[in-house]
Amino acid sequence: MVNTTYQVQGMTCGHCVSSVSAEVGAIAGVRDVQVDLSTGQVTVSSDQPLDVAVVRAAVDEAGYDLVDA
Numbered sequence: 001m002v003n004t005t006y007q008v009q010g011m012t013c014g015h016c017v018s019s020v021s022a023e024v025g026a027i028a029g030v031r032d033v034q035v036d037l038s039t040g041q042v043t044v045s046s047d048q049p050l051d052v053a054v055v056r057a058a059v060d061e062a063g064y065d066l067v068d069a
Contacts, residue, residue, distance in 0.1 A: 007067040019062040
């Protein structure tokens with residue numbers, strides 16, 4: 001299991017958390033998504049390391065921005 005934390009910009013409420021969780025959770029191999037609204041951190045547990053472009057696309061689809069590391 002691989003845990004990776006991403007920084008997401010633009011989330012302000014519980015609906016934001018739900019949207020990001022649903023989109024990122026739909027990525028193949030993702031087992032769990034934990035969102036900390038106060039910090040904008042999204043921790044993803046997956047079977048293998050994820051391609052950041054795939055994560056970025058999922059976050060974009062939810063309507064938010066993945067901050068470059």
